[in-house]
Amino acid sequence: MKKIRWGILGAARVNERLLPAIANSPFGDLFAIGSRRANAAEECLEKYQPNLKGKVKTFNSLDEVIYHPDIDAIYIPLSNEEHTEPALKAVNNKKHVLIEKPITLHSKEVKAIQEAAEKNHVKVMEGFMYVFHPQFDRVKEIISSGLLGDVQYVHSMFSFPIQPARFYRIDRSIENGGGALWDIGPYAIHTIRQCFEQNPLSIVAKSHLNEHGADLTTSGMIDFGNNRRAQFDISFECVRRSQFEIFGSKGKLMCHTVWQHENDEALLTLTTDADGVKNEHIKKANHFTLEIDHFNQCIINNTAPKLSLDDALWNTKTLEAIQSSIKTKTWVHL
Template structure:
């Protein structure tokens, strides 16, 4: 196929703001359709965003033989259900983060996609930004010595009490929403080494399920220590610090570099310097990478096994923090 024909399940804001422009500009993508549980809403959304086809149900989109792949930006509690449905329909799946509500769901999703020979990828877009290629280059150069500590944070004030991110049955909570990035980057920088210790402390809502703020720590088998915090109550902030035995890197906009000027502050044996990066559409790069994987049957950069491992760590954090089941 010259281009991957995409369908979107749902009319989420992230799709309209980020993924639709990415799909419409990616060299190997064609955004063909969007589905909603409300046909009128689907038609209006499609017309507003220049999408050819609208469907009054998710199942109707999955039944369209012209659709090759689907993007799933549905609430967290629906990720597993519709990934399984998409796999059974033979559609490749780009699923919003977090992949699922727990590792068991993630494992079922990944296995279903493998069984039906379709690509599955969790939509962590930040690794596709060039600043992370540069971070890897600096780490691999040995200039900073042996990696010792990673600190990450991601927070923003979520002031609307009706937002689904506060909803216990829909997979609400700051760890699911933004802490998953911190977990992912820590594991990535640890080169997916086994975790030997997990600590978690949360400020839960009265239901004991949805975390307003969360702080966690990992000790990896290779000696790396990582700690993070995330919150729906704290001010807008995102930051990653990577500390080696001979130097460090501060990543000022690690997860949403589109919200500022992507900058690395590098402290090394020869002193300190800053590196900035031009505006880059990491969502477009993600869509093109996924399309390449579909067209050439490659394994995605964000593998299904990685999604399972990320959810295992989130499960362990919630257990450590005493989350109510």
């Protein structure tokens, strides 16, 4: 069986989860890591997969990975504002690409990546690992079953108190990719969007900004039309939360932990008028491993990824509208 040979750009902290998932997939192999910081790629490999030291190539640049002839797929976990250029380079060099969220900061750049991917016949996907956990499959199943009735309202909450070691996330303005909006906001918005069958119509949001113009907290409302709406709360100042709740005409569903640890069962609470309150325990699963295995199989079998670039485009459009509303202090129409 053909295995997909992977290259990783950068030594980001998220490699703690993704690097082993790539290296240990039965459908792929980790071929190389590249970082612009001297020795960072080698240190990353030593830290997260030391058994592969000497077997995986390490480079002190990104381009050596992007243009390496033996690499099939590229994973991009660089800073939020740095995704577009290497993604386009990789796609135009006929590499398949998995891009950590947010795929870009601008919808026009998503369109450019989409056009390049179609031209070069490669797969590109935005990295929302949570949708590959069986918990999310169950959430979608409950919505489509009609147990909740018509979904009318969703509330998504993502937060954690940011520590000094993570201040690099808030050292630049929202416009330049800093703050909670572009860090945890993509998850909050994506979970909301998965609960409705239509795209957002309008948005209003308000933020608490720091001295760099990065948002420490952002809250807002989204109008989906037909009396369907949502609220979101994201924060680097609030107690840790990673959850969303769906309300329908017949019941409600609480997802208690969206970013479920692979060693823990997931818990959903379904409440309906007919059956009262019921807790469902979802089996343990590593959604990072499931994400990588899925993307590898899409490449091998030439099938469409679970998350399309149209989905990525609309998530980016929604985040752009939130950013605009923060600045203008008004409702923004999409």
